[in-house]
Amino acid sequence: MWICQHVLFIIFTLNCVSGAASLIHVFGYEGKEVKISCPYIKGYESYEKYLCKNGCGYSDILITTLQRNTSKYLIYDDTKKTIITVTISDLRSHDAGKYWCGVSRLGKDLYTEVQLEVKKDRCCDTVSKIQSIEKGSVSISCPYDFEYVNNLKYICRGNRPSTCLQQAVITSDTKQNGQFRLTDDRKSSIFTVTISSLTLRDSGSYLCGVQRKVGLDVFSAVELEVKELELFHISGIVGHPVTLQCPNPPEQRDKKMFLCKGDQHNNCTDIMENQRKFMLHNVSSSCFSVTITDLEAADAGTYYCGSDSQLSYIKIQLTVVSTDQSSTVSPIITDEQITSLTTSPHLTDVTLFYILPAVLALLLILVFLLWMVLKYKSRSKKVDGVGLNVLNSDVGMISNDIYELQENAVYMNTSSPPNMSNHDDIYTNILYRKDLSQLGNM
Template sequence: MWSFQNLLLTICIVLRCVTSAVGVIHVTGYVGSIVKVSCSYDEGYESYEKYLCKNNCGGSDVLITTSESWKNKYRINDDKTARIFTTTISDLHSEDAGKYWCGVTITGKDIYTEVELKLVPDRCCDTVTTVQSYEGYSESISCPYDSQYQNNFKYICRGNLPSTCLQQALITSNNRENRRFRLDDEKMLRKFTVAISNLTQSDSGSYLCGVQRNSDLDVFSAVELKVKEWCCVKSTKVTGTAGHPLTLQCPYPSQNQNNRKFLCKGDHRNSCRDMAMIESRLTLRDDIYSNSFSVTITKIQADDAGTYWCGSDSQWRVGNHVKIQLSVVSPQHTSTVPSTMEIPGKTTTHNKTTTQNRPNKDAGQYVVYAVPAVLLLLICALVVTVYQCKHQKVKDGKAVMNRNAENEEGLEEVTAGAENNIYGNEEVVRYKQQSACNNYDDAGEDEPDYENFTTSEEVYCNENFHRR
């Protein structure tokens, strides 16, 4: 009896192992994520209870049954139409790896299917392809795959977590266009490409190209996309004053000397307007010796504020342009200070008007103290001026009186002197006349000397002669 029972038990165990060995289901999951274990059963067992167990499937080894559907981190669902029940295990840890059994409860020995669960770290990949591009450009990401996956489902996602990549797919081979993304599967080249248009810096980051496999983990390749700022020689900020002129400096590469130079306005270079073609207030001057051109706006207006692009390359190749952010301020309460436009290898300085719009909290106090002081100074200056004027008038009057007195005294002296001179001169004249006459008489004895006598002297001599 004992030998017969042992024989039956041995046969059951052998049959069970053989059945399990033939129907082993291999499942691979990522640590920290979830995994689904799907087990099929034969027709006629739709109404029977199903379960998932571990180890020897004793009472404590049963993890969940279809009679409760949710227990701890396990969920179970029985699709009776497809005759497949699926158990979902969440929050996987390394100790969850190992052997499991899918069971169907029947009379006698239950039906078992062996499941082997393997867990791997949730990351990818050992090799990463780097792709570089610039803002506003379009770029294609190439995703190679093996030939056996030509007809498999393909997709791409952001990040580097394979466990959630499919759920967060940006675009798939079933939906080839999605806004800025387009997927093309080149089966002959065994690769699919994903084109991204109108790139921005926010597109930079990690991407995963995925190929779905039904019986195992999906196959991934990693790509690192780096989107650089499109611009320019330099980005700069300039402030202008409304109603005043402003000059913008735009350097360019030496190989672009013969290219057409332009200044356009717009938030993005792809949609900016060429201002030199539509605005008469702009004057463009090219200096080939300094490899730069200047744009002068005669009178800045408030609506001139915005983003400008000046360049010398109609193809908008990187490094041939300058991005300028122009602000316009009101001319009230302005002060002129030098402003600088910084450009690699060159610094251009011009006058920039800065508006003082901040209220001065001490202005009222300043006026209260300053006005009386100014008035006091004005009054003092007025008093001093009046005093000096009066003093000068008195001084001038005394000077005039002194000059008059001096003139009168001088006149009296001149008059007295004149009288004295008259009488003195008369005696002298008489004496001279008498002497002359005497000389005349003496001369008559010899030879008369007429040369020493004047006509007047001769008259007087004759007068005296007749008197005698």
């Protein structure tokens, strides 16, 4: 009996599969959810509906309207529109395959075949890389197939296609949204998104999307890098010239060199046309120079210069002072400015190259001479000390001799008082004292 029922079930299943009336394609991303909508004919609103997979055997039934929901599947029967909607959550690659929407009835069930395709939720194998400068602007070109010329175009941040349209920063319906502007060239099948007033926070991944009526949207990936704008401070004197150094990288040689004045880069006035006031010179593969002749107080302000108004340029803050103030004001030179100026010959660099070693050598010579003087004085003190001791010793000896001679003289006078009648003794005593007096004077 069981064998007969099993055979009948297989025959029923084969009849169901072979009798499929339509095929629905559904696409989803890993980790996300997908909705499968299957219509049915009127008159079966009260019948049980279900979703099954593969051969749709008993073990292949995933959800029924009697269950309503499980941890992964949710089924809803819209009896007014006669549509069964099944939501499959937390998609994985093994969820891809063939499904069936079924309506239980006596005899053959009603069914609709569904083919589910699951893709990874990231894009793309090829990524275009572009760069720009802070406070500048950049244009992102997004090509598409001609068959989608009338479809909705959009761009979003990140690289997750599943949420790109919901998080789009601009679409072809809006065309302008803050710093984003979208234009569509239908003849060349390219839509362009321009981002103005760039900041460092605008760096990151972007997806260009084209909405499709059937299946997943079409995407292309872009990686944007916004570089920090270099700022230089320069001072000049009224009536004197001042020279500005501007970048001119080799890859931008075909670009027009520019120098403009204004607080905002996107809204500044190009002043290179006045060649009498602004003289262009020293053009090389890395930079060019612009000399502002006969400075005036009105020349002070903010300047932007370079060879690419979108990518390669710098910001210069020029201060102009009068002749009286020039002695107390000096230009501020940053490390970046020195690095920039080394890319081309400059008088300041040559001067520093020769002066600095000379100053260091002079300091070393002065230190050496000071050391020699101190050493000489130290030795002189030692020599003077020794000579003084010797001199004192000699004086002491002489004093002692004089003292002994005086004692002897006194002794002689007291022991043998002179006899007034003895002239020889008196004469001898006088000679002795005379000799003693001469010795004392020594």
